[in-house]
Amino acid sequence: MTAGEARRARILDELRAAEGPLSGALLAERCGVSRQVVVTDVALLRGRGERIVATNRGYVLADAPASRPVRLFKCHHSTEQTADELTCIVDAGGRVEDVFVNHRVYGKVCSPLGVGSRRDVARFVDELASGRSTPLMEVTGGYHFHHVSAASEDDLDAVGRALAARGYLAEATPYERATFS
Structure with missing residues (x-):
């Protein structure tokens, strides 16, 4: 096994063991290489078919075992x-796994979130406030979905x-439930 193959195996092991996203900088530190080497290794x-997703907080495996129940929520606010x-x-007690909208032209537009704590919420909101992007829900008038x-x-x-108590829960149509659950 080459050094590169061993490093890529280590990256996969780190992602499998992680409870949340791992930044490229952290993976680089753990592997003793630069962040750019990690970016190349992830590519x-x-x-070769590994389902690694880049989130706003780092890398996660998209096909990590689902040991927790998941439910779809349609929201509007x-x-x-x-x-x-x-x-x-x-x-x-929920963890917001993703956010997506059902756009009439583009179809399903989705982004992984991995928000599971108040600290994650603060980080996400700060990133929205400091960036030039707007929340995905703005393209659909505030309607959006979360897998939680x-x-x-x-x-x-x-x-x-x-x-529901805050008025954020919207009723999903039978089509939406069948298609996106």
Whole structure:
């Protein structure tokens, strides 16, 4: 095994063992190489079929085992309510795995999030505020979807109740439930 192959195996091991995203800088430090080498290694791993996703906080494996139940929530609110919505979810025991919209022209447009704590919420909202981008939901008038995971179905029920109590929960159509769940 070459040094590059061993490093790429280590990157996969690190991603499999991680409970959340790992930054390129952290992977570079753990492997003793530059961040650019990690970027190249990730590209090579993707090229051989590994499902590595780059999030705003680092790399994750897209096909990590789903040991937690996951539920689809359709939401609607203003951009200013984004932090409250995400905080509502994590406080009820949920982890926001992704956000996506169903655009009438582009179809499903999705981004992984991996938001599981108030700290993650603050980081995400700060990145939105400091960037030139707007939340994905703005292209659909505030309507968007989240896959939310939790330790139990009871926690997912609590997430649904909390979103409904704040008026953020929107009714998904039968088509949306069948297509996006």
